[in-house]
Amino acid sequence: xxxxxxxxxxxRTAGVYAFFVIGSIxxxxxxxxxxxxxxxxxxxxxxxxxxxxxxxYQTKNYTDAMASLPFFALYKNTALMIFWRVxxxxxFSSMAGYAFAKxxxxxxxxxxxxxxxxxxxxxxxxxxxxxxxxxxxxLTNSIFGLVFPGLVSAFGTxxxxxxxxxxxxEIAEAAYLDxxxxxxxxxxxxxxxxxxSMAALAVFTAVFAYGDLMWPLIVNTxxxxxTLSSGLxxxxxxxxxxxxxxxxxxxxxxxxxxxxxxxxxxxxxEGVAMTGGK
Amino acid sequence: MASVQLKNVCKKxxxxxxxxxxxxxxxxxxxxxxxxGPSGCGKSTTLRMVAGLEDISSGELIIDGKxxxxxxxxxxxxxxxxxxxxxxxxMSVYDNMAFSLKLKKVPKEEIDKxxxxxxxxxxxxxxxxxxxxxxxxxxxxxxxxxxxxxxxPKVFLMDEPLSNLDAKLRGQxxxxxxxxxxxxxSTIIYxxxxxxxxxxxxxxxxxxxxxxxxxxxxxxxxxxxxxxxFVAGFIGSPQMNMIAADAVEENGEVVxxxxxxxxxxxxxxxxxxxxxxxxxxxxxxxxxxxxxxxGAEALQKFAKSSFDxxxxxxxxxxxxxxxxxNIEETGWVASVDARTTARTGDKIRLAMxxxxxxxxxxxxxxxxxx
Numbered sequence: 001x002x003x004x005x006x007x008x009x010x011x012r013t014a015g016v017y018a019f020f021v022i023g024s025i026x027x028x029x030x031x032x033x034x035x036x037x038x039x040x041x042x043x044x045x046x047x048x049x050x051x052x053x054x055x056x057y058q059t060k061n062y063t064d065a066m067a068s069l070p071f072f073a074l075y076k077n078t079a080l081m082i083f084w085r086v087x088x089x090x091x092f093s094s095m096a097g098y099a100f101a102k103x104x105x106x107x108x109x110x111x112x113x114x115x116x117x118x119x120x121x122x123x124x125x126x127x128x129x130x131x132x133x134x135x136x137x138x139l140t141n142s143i144f145g146l147v148f149p150g151l152v153s154a155f156g157t158x159x160x161x162x163x164x165x166x167x168x169x170e171i172a173e174a175a176y177l178d179x180x181x182x183x184x185x186x187x188x189x190x191x192x193x194x195x196x197s198m199a200a201l202a203v204f205t206a207v208f209a210y211g212d213l214m215w216p217l218i219v220n221t222x223x224x225x226x227t228l229s230s231g232l233x234x235x236x237x238x239x240x241x242x243x244x245x246x247x248x249x250x251x252x253x254x255x256x257x258x259x260x261x262x263x264x265x266x267x268x269x270e271g272v273a274m275t276g277g278k
Numbered sequence: 279m280a281s282v283q284l285k286n287v288c289k290k291x292x293x294x295x296x297x298x299x300x301x302x303x304x305x306x307x308x309x310x311x312x313x314x315g316p317s318g319c320g321k322s323t324t325l326r327m328v329a330g331l332e333d334i335s336s337g338e339l340i341i342d343g344k345x346x347x348x349x350x351x352x353x354x355x356x357x358x359x360x361x362x363x364x365x366x367x368x369m370s371v372y373d374n375m376a377f378s379l380k381l382k383k384v385p386k387e388e389i390d391k392x393x394x395x396x397x398x399x400x401x402x403x404x405x406x407x408x409x410x411x412x413x414x415x416x417x418x419x420x421x422x423x424x425x426x427x428x429x430x431p432k433v434f435l436m437d438e439p440l441s442n443l444d445a446k447l448r449g450q451x452x453x454x455x456x457x458x459x460x461x462x463x464s465t466i467i468y469x470x471x472x473x474x475x476x477x478x479x480x481x482x483x484x485x486x487x488x489x490x491x492x493x494x495x496x497x498x499x500x501x502x503x504x505x506x507x508f509v510a511g512f513i514g515s516p517q518m519n520m521i522a523a524d525a526v527e528e529n530g531e532v533v534x535x536x537x538x539x540x541x542x543x544x545x546x547x548x549x550x551x552x553x554x555x556x557x558x559x560x561x562x563x564x565x566x567x568x569x570x571x572x573g574a575e576a577l578q579k580f581a582k583s584s585f586d587x588x589x590x591x592x593x594x595x596x597x598x599x600x601x602x603x604n605i606e607e608t609g610w611v612a613s614v615d616a617r618t619t620a621r622t623g624d625k626i627r628l629a630m631x632x633x634x635x636x637x638x639x640x641x642x643x644x645x646x647x648x
Contacts, residue, residue: 174360177329192368
């Protein structure tokens, strides 16, 4: 009786492990392929049937990628864009979220509906007006241009509003009685209580900004003002693409995100769990 | 410390709902006032108006002779203890207590002294570095009290501060609050729906129902002389037994008849019933459980107010026993001597203490005589 129970438990555990192993392989394989391809020659990368391990490990692709793209500028632009988008999204969403959750003002619900509508619409439809606005004030090909659509975040506003709604009103009232004005109550009491939600939003904003391709490609056409994602996209030729060089460039572009992940692993996982994106 | 006056205070919400109607109260310095009543009676709303968390729709709130209607909560010199304690979760116990003083820019040494003094009074000295989440319910409650104490306010407001604690802790904290009141000599306004808290803590109790003050009196007076049926039923546990009865005059005596039973009233009660013109009319008879007896001596003494009962449930409480029985469809309870021989299913005779019978007007529910 016991042994059959144990056997079925073992089989179940083995099944679960097999499932996860297959899942991991599916997730990891593209990265391994990218890594291996980055050491192949162009010919070897196109060969059919494909080889898995490169015949000879050659680092030329890396030097080529570094030569064809101003990597230092791309890193800097990407870092600045991520930094400002995260700072702006967290600060402004926090303020807006607090207002929608805890303050009473006219047309609050109507205004919040607007925020929700903005979340529901595909972001592509905002690209043309946003580009026109920037072009008119001559701010294309600038860091501000990259940051601009991320200055405020409808998702962030919604997300932090939920966080503020989870804080009992009595805490704000206690702060009010203790002598806080509205601003002090926000800064000293309410905002610190949403720290974990802010961290989650920061992680999300950073990941999204890092992967954003369309907007950086449109707004900054000067290679020196591009981000990693848009810069890499320029490696694609119209008729032929040097895949090994592109893979080498992609690997180089991945480094900052991997480092960021290693530092903020906890927040990354919390963020995914909190937004229900797991 | 301070006196507080509420003059014709009303609270009307934009949707027309009147939460508090014409509230009048004069609270003396160092009084411990309790607002008590069922849920939704307006007691918390009144407290929040005193705190400044709700606007006063009409009427005046006066603290120490100054009208406070339009004064910001922080400038009213009050401190409030919330039902949920409302501690700041990201601050240590020390910072929670020091927060209001820091905002007032009180010198650091003074803050430290006040916080440590309060911590000593409340036995929180070892917990000052902890965050609220690492505290038990009772400890959190004490921190909430400490946060109020450090401000040395004119008036303490407490909104059901013990309702989140278990029964034993509630009993302990009740004693602590009582001691604190004596020690600080402060004016306290305390909201509760627990009438044990109300009876044990208050110097005076305000009983409210549907936004209207029913009676303001000392605990003893409220218990002995409730002004109407609601107060009589609300104060006291188990609550007062009541039943509708016909008042008739027989052989010069006033008799209350109900469910085939007759209760002859004593002289002063008979006089009041007659004077009020209630003969031939319906009234409500009320009697507290401890004023119903089953002993032979009492049955003899109150023979004219005795009646039959079949015991449905017998509950032994140790010092006394509760006998549950029905009179018509109404459930009654008698609190008798623990040595009673009556048990579930017994048919026995019980007697009401005629000096303790309450009689209420059937229509207006106001007390005729008690």
